[in-house]
Amino acid sequence: MHEQGHEATNTIKLAERRVFSNSFKPLYNEGMSLVEQAAEYLDGEGRAAAKSLSRIGATLYAAESMRLTTRLMQIASWLLLQRAANSGEMTRDQVAAEKAKVRLDTASAPGDTVGWSELPEHFRSIVDHSLRLQSLVRRMDDQIYGETADRRAPAHLRTGNPVSDQINLLHTAFARG
Template sequence: MADTNKNTIQFAERITSSASFRTLYSEGMGLVEETAAYLDGTGRVAAKALPRMASVLYAAESMRLTTRLMQMASWLLLQRAVNNGEMTREQVIAEKTKVRLDGFACDRSAPGWDDLPEAFRDLVERSLRLQARVALLDKEIYHRKSNTPSTPDNENSVQAQLSLLKTAFGNN
């Protein structure tokens, strides 16, 4: 049988050199800049007026927000570097181990969440959506399963359950 993998197009890898990646990159870097401007400007003023519980939550969430954005910016910059020929895919894979795209979630039910400035909550929500998109793209590019057909590692799940029931209740 001929090798069909030679003719397979890897869309996820190609997307990082596409117009949609450039849009994602611009959106991500724009959100980093917008967040920095907010936290240094109107966000700083708004934070001073918050009740104590919301003030503590604002401090914690702003650290999570900036960390989340810096991790995503790092990932986007790595992809741009490989697209521009500044790094090899292997170099990016090695550097990518330092980037976390999971975690840094927020608890919208935390005491004080509703007291946070709406503009701040909007930045958090937008960063979470962006994080999900970047993490999905990362998974598609770097963690996808091999294209080789796999053999099942166990029997049919229904048959397995029937066997367990027979074992539990006897062979009747």
């Protein structure tokens, strides 16, 4: 038993060390770069490609675009909070309180969904990248802060407005930087 507790403590220390050190910068850069890449794609090439999709493909593209945008807003919010803690602008406790508003659980439609294969390959690769990044960030978050009861609750039982929460969270993070 003692060995397992020691391993869990070491895992937490490693995750915290990664987030609160210079090795955080590549993760931060990857996340922010993906946000920019997705925005450029959705505003340009993606918008043009969506016009040639079938009705089913276009509906799926619209839904997945919204999920992608939400997922990336959540990832960016988490990264900005960690950066604020890293730079000393916020304490770990302040970050923990603010990051409770971040939802790192935005799913995507399964790859076998009707119309998925019709979606542009570049778009699907951005979605896949965002899902991998979200998974990594969520694991780090769980290791550092622990899994929250709110995250374990079914989505329909959660309180609050996720979009409003994200806007407020981004405002908080940017106001400090």
